[in-house]
Amino acid sequence: MAGILYLVATPIGNLEDMTYRAVRILKEADIIAAEDTRNSIKLLNHFEISTPMTSYHEFNKYDKADYLIGRLSDGQNIALITDAGTPGISDPGEVLVEKCFNAGITVVPVPGACAAVNALIASGQPTRRFAFEAFLPADKKERKAVLESLKDETRTIIVYEAPHRLVKTLKELMENLGDRSLTLCKELTKKHESFIKTTFAEALLMYENEEPRGEFVLVIRGKSAEEILQDKAAAWENISVTEQVSRYEAEGMTRKEAIKKTAEERGVPKREVYAEVVGNQDK
DSSP states (O other), rough: OOOEEEOOBBBBSSSGGHHHHHHHHHHHHHHHEEHHHHHHHHHHHHHTTTOEEEOOOOOOOHHHHHHHHHHHHTOOOEEEEEESSSTTTTSSSHHHHHHHHHHOOOEEEEOOHHHHHHHHTTTTOOOSEEEEEEEOOOSSHHHHHHHHTTTTOOEEEEEOGGGGGHHHHHHHHHHHHOOOOOOOOOOETTTTOOEEEHHHHHHHHSSSSSSOOOEEEEEEEOOOHHHHHHHHHHHHTTTTTHHHHHHHHHTOOOHHHHHHHHHHHHHEEEEEHHHHHHHHHHO
């Protein structure tokens, strides 16, 4: 009978956030797969956990996943932990989990701390819908594509960032998204934890003469439906309603479809668009 893969959340700063269940699972597992064994040994020593560890990180996630699947298939139970927080969130755990599902191996989450969720609930930003982006891509082309995709995002956006890249990222976000409301969440669960509700422009002024310190989570307000309509209307302000309808008809839309789309993008009733188009034809 195959073993079980446990996804064990660990503290993101405050050791008191370790759960009783997490400690028990780590003690009972046959092996612990850790993102950085040198870092995790401190946690295990603190809770007197002597289970053997093996490394599982970004640079060995495919080959090591196959090795771990082998151990699981032989009936051993494995606990997966990340350096801090929940495995699979912005770390290579997702690769191992997918392979477990493909192999028919049971995966059990052991919940606990997650920086993204902690930041969101204490941010003062809307929490009903959110988009988690983790760290923005380092590759310039991919980074540009992600930033472009976020321009009209209506959900609250969550981004991780290191202190030495914070100012650069704030500038890029402001250039692409415009000046938005955001909450800078710093050093979550630690002694110097802070939540600063501000804007991109204000945040950049804040760090103009001050070097950012600590690990950051940026919680950014999404674009409102009203702002999206205003932007769409502004994009068409240099051509007439009739010209816009004609362009859509040239693309293959019916007159009715073209009028409807034009009305939606300009934020006006369909009857106004129809009246203008028909009126111009009668002239």
